[in-house]
Structures are given as C-alpha cells and as structure tokens.
Amino acid sequence: MERVQREIADTDxxxxxxxHYGQEKHRNKPELLKILDRCKAELRSYPxxxxxxPQLDTSRSVCTRLICCGYRHPEARRLVAxxxxxxxxxxxxxxxxxxxxxxxxxxxxxxxxxANQKREREESA
Numbered sequence: 001m002e003r004v005q006r007e008i009a010d011t012d013x014x015x016x017x018x019x020h021y022g023q024e025k026h027r028n029k030p031e032l033l034k035i036l037d038r039c040k041a042e043l044r045s046y047p048x049x050x051x052x053x054p055q056l057d058t059s060r061s062v063c064t065r066l067i068c069c070g071y072r073h074p075e076a077r078r079l080v081a082x083x084x085x086x087x088x089x090x091x092x093x094x095x096x097x098x099x100x101x102x103x104x105x106x107x108x109x110x111x112x113x114x115a116n117q118k119r120e121r122e123e124s125a
Contacts (some may be wrong), residue, residue: 015053017064042068047099068102079106 007013021039027033043049046067056064056073063069070076083091095105 012051013049016063016065018033019061020068047096053099058105064106066101067099068101070103075083076103079103081106 017039020042021035024035026035049069050065050068053065053067057064058064058068061070064072069091071078081091091102095102098105
C-alpha cells in the first residue's frame with residue numbers, strides 16, 4: 001500500500017502518465033487491457049522510468065522529457081544520419097545505456113566535432 005501511495009503522490013509520474021496516456025479512451029475491459037499492455041511495453045523500452053529524466057520545456061502542455069519526448073523541445077531539429085544497420089543498432093544501444101535521447105547524444109557529438117574543427121583552424125592560422 002505504501003509503495004502505491006508513493007507512486008500516486010509522485011507528481012512527475014502522474015504528469016508523465018497524463019501526458020502520454022491521458023487521452024486514451026476505452027469502451028470495455030479488453031480495450032483497457034490493450035492500452036495497459038501498450039503502456040507496459042513502452043515502459044520496458046526505457047532503461048529507467050522516463051518521468052525521472054529532465055523535463056526540457058515545462059511551459060508546454062506536451063511531454064518534453066529527455067528520454068522519451070526530447071524531440072519536441074523547441075530547439076530540437078530533425079537530423080538525418082546515414083548509418084549501416086549494425087552501426088545504427090550500436091548507436092541505439094549506446095544511447096539506451098546512457099539513459100538519454102538520441103538527439104541529446106547527437107547534439108553532444110556535433111558540438112565536439114565543431115569544437116575540434118575550430119581548434120584545428122586556430123592552430124593552423
């Protein structure tokens with residue numbers, strides 16, 4: 001009982017479920033169980049509970065938590081990467097192990113690349 005009470009009292013958890021599943025409708029028990037199964041599958045896909053990651057933009061009425069919905073952040077842009085299937089799988093595993101969003105890791109890699117390019121230009125000048 002205490003564990004359930006703590007879960008209910010966790011505002012981040014309640015907000016995450018509301019933003020992700022608050023609009024779900026069901027007419028009967030089988031439909032409800034399908035929604036519940038989808039929710040359980042989504043939660044199993046994360047290395048930890050998504051409501052424990054930073055909320056990137058609290059002013060919006062949609063989830064912008066880093067691990068699940070970071071792509072909705074106002075500064076996010078779609079980046080296309082050309083990777084072989086085995087490279088893509090390795091990248092997805094690395095992102096999962098870092099408990100981050102793909103965009104966060106790509107942004108970090110791009111910033112490192114740009115900093116190295118700038119350093120090389122300064123050294124050659």
